[in-house]
Amino acid sequence: MTKYVVVGSGIIGLYTTFCLLQHGVDPYQVTVLAEYLPGDESVNYASPYAGGNFSCITDDDPATLAYDKHTYTHLHVLQRELGGPACGLDRYLSTEYWDTKPSRRKLDSLASYLECYEVVTDGPAYGIRFKSWNFNCPFFLLNFQIYLQDKGVRFKRGKLSHIAQAYLADTRCVFNCTGLGAHGLGGVNDTAVYPTRGQVVVVKAPHVTENRMRWGADYATYVIKRPYSNDQLILGGFMHKDNWSGDTFRDQSNDILARTTELFPEILTRNPRGSSIADLEVVRVVAGLRPSRHGGVRIERELVDHNKILVHNYGASGYGYQAGLGMAHEAVRLALMGDSKI
Numbered sequence: 001m002t003k004y005v006v007v008g009s010g011i012i013g014l015y016t017t018f019c020l021l022q023h024g025v026d027p028y029q030v031t032v033l034a035e036y037l038p039g040d041e042s043v044n045y046a047s048p049y050a051g052g053n054f055s056c057i058t059d060d061d062p063a064t065l066a067y068d069k070h071t072y073t074h075l076h077v078l079q080r081e082l083g084g085p086a087c088g089l090d091r092y093l094s095t096e097y098w099d100t101k102p103s104r105r106k107l108d109s110l111a112s113y114l115e116c117y118e119v120v121t122d123g124p125a126y127g128i129r130f131k132s133w134n135f136n137c138p139f140f141l142l143n144f145q146i147y148l149q150d151k152g153v154r155f156k157r158g159k160l161s162h163i164a165q166a167y168l169a170d171t172r173c174v175f176n177c178t179g180l181g182a183h184g185l186g187g188v189n190d191t192a193v194y195p196t197r198g199q200v201v202v203v204k205a206p207h208v209t210e211n212r213m214r215w216g217a218d219y220a221t222y223v224i225k226r227p228y229s230n231d232q233l234i235l236g237g238f239m240h241k242d243n244w245s246g247d248t249f250r251d252q253s254n255d256i257l258a259r260t261t262e263l264f265p266e267i268l269t270r271n272p273r274g275s276s277i278a279d280l281e282v283v284r285v286v287a288g289l290r291p292s293r294h295g296g297v298r299i300e301r302e303l304v305d306h307n308k309i310l311v312h313n314y315g316a317s318g319y320g321y322q323a324g325l326g327m328a329h330e331a332v333r334l335a336l337m338g339d340s341k342i
């Protein structure tokens with residue numbers, strides 16, 4: 001019996017599955033179907049590569065602000081269900097600077113729910129400090145899958161060439177959480193979907209226990225603490241629009257190291273191994289593709305074959321972790337809407 005099929009096992013598919021269960025759906029009625037599953041790595045699977053912080057760079061349209069807020073204010077439920085911070089979801093202070101002051105609408109929204117919120121004046125044009133959520137992305141995805149499996153959800157590996165293949169005999173509703181899966185999936189090809197390439201340098205830094213970032217018109221510099229990771233610190237980054245390359249480049253790593261250590265000098269000055277960039281222990285360098293979409297995320301319900309439901313939930317770009325629980329809540333609301341039989 002599989003009334004619900006969730007296509008995609010990235011953070012958006014897992015959040016969506018979690019929301020279904022929170023709405024009282026029987027876990028044995030849910031199958032997650034994906035080409036890549038937690039524990040896998042591929043340039044076609046964005047979720048393990050995310051820095052995984054809650055940050056304030058998202059757009060300031062009302063829908064995105066609402067998804068961010070919903071996620072921020074409900075993540076503690078998920079953290080508790082998964083057994084506490086050791087699941088790979090913990091909290092650290094974060095400081096963010098902007099070269100130009102964000103809109104009043106955005107700042108008012110943030111101020112209304114961020115914990116320990118304060119405006120800081122020691123940096124560029126505008127800055128705030130608050131208590132963030134930090135994910136250890138690959139580890140968290142695995143723990144999330146184990147949690148859902150223990151509840152009774154089935155995970156199946158498979159690559160679809162057409163979304164129609166997702167409908168099993170008794171399936172009523174399919175969720176399309178395929179991220180960048182766009183180009184490989186027949187059905188309704190969404191040409192608005194495009195990648196935003198990022199590259200990050202992961203270093204070992206037990207001496208840094210908070211996040212710091214700076215957003216400019218054409219650059220993004222960020223420092224993210226990864227919880228329960230044996231002291232990994234993520235340094236980034238880049239926002240390369242429409243670039244499909246999963247390769248990494250040394251000049252970009254050097255640029256990242258220069259920018260992040262300028263923004264957060266203590267990365268070097270407090271490093272027990274020495275205070276130059278060469279003294280930093282680089283754990284790895286990775287590139288990932290954020291699943292972006294012109295016009296923003298797509299959360300929509302369609303009817304297929306008269307009585308079957310298809311709900312789209314993709315296009316989370318650089319904020320799947322921080323907005324995804326709110327997105328999933330909306331997708332599940334659309335799916336269950338007016339259908340008491342489900």
Ligand SMILES: Cc1cc2nc3c(=O)[nH]c(=O)nc-3n(C[C@H](O)[C@H](O)[C@H](O)COP(=O)(O)OP(=O)(O)OC[C@H]3O[C@@H](n4cnc5c(N)ncnc54)[C@H](O)[C@@H]3O)c2cc1C
Nearest residue numbers: 009010036046047051052053160179181198288320321322
């Ligand atoms: C460098 C970098 C840093 C980032 N930092 C952050 C951050 O700090 N905070 C944050 O919130 N976000 C961050 N992001 C963004 C975040 O990674 C994405 O928003 C999120 O992972 C998107 O999740 P998803 O589930 O939509 O897509 P994905 O994780 O890509 O999952 C897609 C799923 O669909 C499956 N699929 C696709 N097509 C098919 C098919 N045809 N058949 C079967 N299965 C299919 C795939 O196998 C996979 O399971 C970052 C991203 C990058 C690259």
Ligand SMILES: *[C@@H]1O[C@H](CO)[C@@H](O)[C@H](O)[C@H]1NC(C)=O
Nearest residue numbers: 051052053055224236318319
């Ligand atoms: C921090 O979060 C923002 C928005 O969620 C994201 O774009 C950025 O890439 C993240 N930083 C890292 C290191 O992943």
Ligand SMILES: *[C@@H]1O[C@H](CO)[C@@H](O)[C@H](O)[C@H]1NC(C)=O
Nearest residue numbers: 163176179182187188189190
């Ligand atoms: C599912 O989502 C992808 C984007 O990830 C999109 O390109 C595709 O058209 C969607 N499938 C259907 C059947 O709409």
Ligand SMILES: *[C@@H]1O[C@H](CO)[C@@H](O)[C@H](O)[C@H]1NC(C)=O
Nearest residue numbers: 161183184185186187188189
């Ligand atoms: C849609 O995607 C399928 C599968 O990749 C492809 O064969 C087809 O040409 C695409 N259609 C359009 C209009 O791009």
Ligand SMILES: *[C@@H]1O[C@H](CO)[C@@H](O)[C@H](O)[C@H]1NC(C)=O
Nearest residue numbers: 197240242243244245249252
């Ligand atoms: C993609 O980005 C890489 C790294 O910055 C660069 O070398 C390459 O030329 C880019 N490709 C395109 C098509 O822009």
